[in-house]
Amino acid sequence: MNLKKISDKNLHESTLAAAKKEKLSTLELLRHLAEVQRRVLYAEYGYSTLQKYVMRELGYSEAESWTRIQAMKLIRTSELAEAKIAEGSLSLSNAAEVQKHIQEFNFTMPDKIAETINLATRKSHRELVQELDDQAGREKSEKKIILPKRLLEKMAKLNKLLDAKMTELELIETLLDKEIRECEVRPSRTSQADCVKPTRYLPVRVRRSVMTRANHQCEFRDKNAKRCGERRHLQFDHIKPFALGGDRSEKNLQLLCPAHNQRRMIKTFGARDR
Secondary structure (H helix, E strand, O other): OOHHHOOHHHHHHHHHHHHHHHHHHHHHHHHHHHHHHHHOHHHHHOOOOHHHHHHHOOOOOHHHHHHHHHHHHHHHHOHHHHHHHHHOOOOHHHHHHHHHHHHHOOOOOHHHHHHHHHHHOOOOHHHHHHHHHHHHHHHOOOOOOOOOHHHHHHHHHHHHHOOOOOOHHHHHHHHHHHHHHHHHHOOOOOOHHHHOOOOOOOOHHHHHHHHHHHOOOOOOEOOOOOEOOOOOOOEEEEOOOHHHOOOOOHHHEEEEOHHHHHHHHHHHHOOOOO
């Protein structure tokens, strides 16, 4: 269609149709991303996070990918958000801001989520940010921790040993995650009978051997032999699943990032509905 040759009326109607088509295509992308997330499909292509997949496979910038992923998370939470994005009353940037806000303050009640979505409807991004900041001032609480110099030095040393570039907060979270996982799989001491049952607990020697072999990186390789290489939040995975009779020997273990570990579980046992 040569737009220069159509009437004003037809141009206006065509513009309205193009806008509607764009809104629907945007929503369709979010629905696709939601399904990719549910299946952890990005892990199949060698990515440890959905954002890396959206940036490198789909070609979006870091900011664009973050906005779309946050909006996708919101429509998974709320059908109201999906409807408002479809009709054009809720922009992607505002949807992302709403998701960030409800996640930060751990909103779970549908009424509270709907209230925040309605607050974001037909507003400029600047107006919404100001209103959410005002709301946050009434709801936010802080916990400040003063870390001694010796602890900061230890954290810096560990960061260097792991060849990672984590913030202090990320490093603390990584260590907490590791300790929680180990506590969850540690064998019970309740009875002698428990001691002879198969256990998920891995001896320190085996853990160290697997970590050394993997060079402290996720061992997943895609169909082109490209390695994931993620270094954070690593998990020990049974190549033959423990639930299917797999043992805890070094040859039956691999080191995976959470995404690739979850993807393996989905391929073995199936994905959850949401």
